[in-house]
Amino acid sequence: MNEFAVNRQTFDDVMVPVFSPAPFVPVRGRGSRVWDADGREYIDFTGGIAVTALGHAHPELVRVLREQGETLWHVSNAYTNEPVLRLAKRLEALTFADRAFFANSGAEANEAALKLARRAALERHGTDKIEIVSFAQSFHGRTLFTVSVGGQPKYAEGFGPVPAGIVHLPYNDIDAARRTIGPKTCAVIVEPIQGEGGVIPADPAFLRALREACDAHDALLIFDEVQTGVGRTGHLYAYMDTGVTPDILTSAKALGNGFPIGAMLTTSDIAAHFKVGVHGTTYGGNPLGAAIADKVIELISAPALLDGVKRRSATLCARLESIGQRFGLFKEIRGKGLLIGAELITGFEGRAKDFVNAAAKAGLMLLIAGPNVLRFAPSLVIDDAEFEEGLARLEKAIEEVVTAAAGAQAR
Numbered sequence: 001m002n003e004f005a006v007n008r009q010t011f012d013d014v015m016v017p018v019f020s021p022a023p024f025v026p027v028r029g030r031g032s033r034v035w036d037a038d039g040r041e042y043i044d045f046t047g048g049i050a051v052t053a054l055g056h057a058h059p060e061l062v063r064v065l066r067e068q069g070e071t072l073w074h075v076s077n078a079y080t081n082e083p084v085l086r087l088a089k090r091l092e093a094l095t096f097a098d099r100a101f102f103a104n105s106g107a108e109a110n111e112a113a114l115k116l117a118r119r120a121a122l123e124r125h126g127t128d129k130i131e132i133v134s135f136a137q138s139f140h141g142r143t144l145f146t147v148s149v150g151g152q153p154k155y156a157e158g159f160g161p162v163p164a165g166i167v168h169l170p171y172n173d174i175d176a177a178r179r180t181i182g183p184k185t186c187a188v189i190v191e192p193i194q195g196e197g198g199v200i201p202a203d204p205a206f207l208r209a210l211r212e213a214c215d216a217h218d219a220l221l222i223f224d225e226v227q228t229g230v231g232r233t234g235h236l237y238a239y240m241d242t243g244v245t246p247d248i249l250t251s252a253k254a255l256g257n258g259f260p261i262g263a264m265l266t267t268s269d270i271a272a273h274f275k276v277g278v279h280g281t282t283y284g285g286n287p288l289g290a291a292i293a294d295k296v297i298e299l300i301s302a303p304a305l306l307d308g309v310k311r312r313s314a315t316l317c318a319r320l321e322s323i324g325q326r327f328g329l330f331k332e333i334r335g336k337g338l339l340i341g342a343e344l345i346t347g348f349e350g351r352a353k354d355f356v357n358a359a360a361k362a363g364l365m366l367l368i369a370g371p372n373v374l375r376f377a378p379s380l381v382i383d384d385a386e387f388e389e390g391l392a393r394l395e396k397a398i399e400e401v402v403t404a405a406a407g408a409q410a411r
């Protein structure tokens with residue numbers, strides 16, 4: 001405790017108003033349960049937006065945090081440190097990549113990826129190869145470069161002039177990609193599943209077509225796995241189940257299970273275009289974050305854990321199908337692993353947020369992905385009892401909204 005008493009109203013009084021947080025303030029979490037300042041308990045189906053993949057206060061992570069916290073937090077990048085080297089070695093062993101750059105967020109990892117792609121194209125091909133191809137509805141972060149590359153114009157409007165040389169194409173449109181990717185293309189950036197854009201999986205054939213077009217024109221293929229990475233789809237990284245290997249992969253969100261860390265992974269040939277001083281960060285790759293991420297990757301890459309994601313995914317999808325049928329509510333249930341979207345039928349268009357509000361009243365933390373999609377991103381290790389309790393609360397919340405809507409229509 002300190003001398004300031006705070007509550008939800010304090011947010012409106014002292015914070016820059018870019019967010020509109022829920023009416024309750026979470027104060028404590030354990031596994032997939034969270035308690036608010038009034039002592040109310042919630043089941044967490046949000047995982048902090050696909051971040052707390054191992055749940056809250058995971059004992060192993062708490063132990064690593066405490067031990068590293070008592071050992072060394074920060075030395076700057078004028079020195080290297082053992083935790084970051086161990087983390088890089090582990091990622092090298094487990095992925096296509098043999099080089100890593102660490103940052104503090106997904107946006108920063110993508111910023112590094114895009115800058116690296118521009119630099120590599122300049123050095124290999126000269127000043128004309130600058131075009132970055134990305135996709136409608138995609139989300140890559142909120143720096144000016146990443147928000148401009150992202151495919152949701154509402155996030156980039158009002159900050160102009162924006163960086164030049166960015167082209168947006170429809171997602172999953174193979175013909176448009178083949179037509180557009182050419183000699184001027186420096187990089188293509190794609191989410192294997194669009195998370196913020198509505199939980200929309202890429203067709204495997206689309207990803208293969210991007211790979212082929214990039215190879216044909218010596219453009220770099222960047223997979224933004226900030227949301228899909230670190231076990232979320234039942235694979236350590238989603239690319240591993242697509243038959244397509246990117247040139248650069250970005251990771252963040254679950255990588256630190258809530259401790260801010262991001263990573264850009266690539267090959268040594270490409271990494272060679274970032275020379276000393278060309279890019280950098282103060283906090284990126286600090287010992288505290290790296291030690292935690294190393295433990296996260298160690299735990300999540302275990303085959304038994306990834307099998308558990310697939311098992312829970314099957315349960316979640318089956319339950320959503322039956323809830324959807326009972327209320328005639330869902331147009332489509334899609335996604336992979338524990339990144340699942342349930343799109344509302346036309347009659348409930350634009351009302352995803354109402355379900356989130358009703359869920360909170362029923363003791364369930366839930367996400368949306370755009371106005372029409374309920375998004376499920378629970379902990380990858382949520383235990384069966386918590387999972388069942390969360391699904392029961394979901395059904396109760398849905399019943400409430402649907403019944404109220406029927407009542408409103410009858411009146």
Ligand SMILES: *Cc1c(COP(=O)(O)O)cnc(C)c1O
Nearest residue numbers: 105106107139140141195226227
């Ligand atoms: C969340 C997200 C980002 C941005 O990550 P931040 O840590 O918020 O900067 C980028 N790309 C994707 C796919 C994301 O889901």
